[in-house]
Amino acid sequence: MLQPLPLLAEAGSLGDIRKAAEAGKDASIKRLREWIAFPSIAAENRNMPEGAAFFAELARDAGFADAEVVPTGGHPGVFGTIDVGATRTFGLYFMYDVKQFDPAEWSSPPLEGRLVEQKGLGTAMVGRGAGNHKGPEATFLAALHAIRAAGRKLPVNLVLICEGEEEIGSPHFRELVTTPKVLAALKTCEGVFMPTPLQGHDGSVTIELGAKGIVELELVVSGEKWGRGPPKDVHSSLKAMVDSPAWRLVQALQTLVTPDGNTPAIDGWFENVRKLTEREKAMIRNAITPTSETDLKDAIGVTHWIDDLPFDEAAIRLAEQPTVNIEGLVAGYTGPGGKTVLPGRAVAKLDLRLVPNQTRAEAEKKLRAHLDRHGFTDVEMNVSGGYDPTETAEDSRLVRAQIATYTKLGVRADLNVRLAGSWPGGTFTQPPVSVPVSRFGLGTGANAHAPDEYYVIDSIKPKVAGLVDATMGYVEFLYMLAAIK
Known part of the structure; x- marks a missing residue:
């Protein structure tokens, strides 16, 4: 029988929510599979208004009763709130669009959401958007379902903003964020985070303090x-x-x-x-400690880094250049x-x-x-x-809550200067919103933008979360956001 991560298995104060998450697992898998079967591809103008409406219904079903489709000069977004009268409010960044795909390149149909054994990892759902980002987003929604099913009230208020143009560079995202009712809600937030499966195969995570x-x-x-x-x-x-x-x-x-x-x-x-400081370079060297250089090269199919740099110098260049x-x-x-x-x-x-x-x-x-x-x-x-690029202070409440959550769950977490990839978090860190942003999440997936994209549902690695553990990771994070000083 698959064993949950340390502490996530314990009854504790959230044991009733875990039971609800376990009871709702099949429904969570079905929800994700149906979402994968309905792709919204901004670059092809495929299912865009329909995709926004589909996600708005998912959001309403998870507790965002007022979730609505918000028009922009491009593809629409989705906005919703959950106000439980909590002391603190946090924002959620979601995306409903996915990358293009060629079915001929896939070993499993890209819109089927088939459960496939991934060697050394366990059972994963394969499909376009499974890992980037429908899988983790559906898992966060599963956390909201579990909290409600357990008869609990959310520990924080939530503001949800979801765009449909992330995969084409978010050309109308700022317009969406500054829509008066959206901006008014975001101004009540202490931070915004994006659900993401951040665990490596060794179970560790990297907390990014920004993105290019x-x-x-x-x-x-x-x-x-x-x-x-x-x-x-x-x-x-x-x-x-x-x-x-x-x-x-x-x-x-x-x-x-x-x-x-x-x-x-x-x-x-x-x-x-801006050049990296010595502190930031040290942060990068520490963050890559659990990473096998050989495995990373094998994964991306290269034999050399630029200028034959040593691994740590290549990682520094990745962040700085x-x-x-x-x-x-x-x-x-x-x-x-x-x-x-x-x-x-x-x-x-x-x-x-x-x-x-x-x-x-x-x-x-x-x-x-x-x-x-x-x-x-x-x-x-x-x-x-x-x-623009994104930067968040490591002493922000949002980052400290992540560190505290991972520590509580026995997950190794290393700080890193920034993600070499990009997401539009800078729209939140800059005026007129001006709040910290981050990505958070347990679980793992791979092959984003590529054939056979997947998201692990049942993990056989003792330190890597499957669907239920990842669901509970979001639950733990929400409660930590409410409690952190």
């Missing part, structure tokens, strides 16, 4: 806009006397980074970058075999990761100025989304 910002955009070169080259694909034999938009795009891209492609070379890019990344590069014919054309249009999809004290506005301005200064005024720059 991001700008997502396209650079486009076309014969029509350039005034040179063909306005549409022509025969490649004409290259001897006709300019190529594809090569022009390549030349523009080469100016954005150093010759090895590893360091941004955009004019003025590092002017406001802003990046210019090519997500996709498309021009002309990309099907089987060859097709001798000279493309009339070329597109590069980029993401720019930002660190404190860079801003999205600064990054966009500097990229445009750089292209113009280097003679690429014709290169179109189409920004689709993005937001």
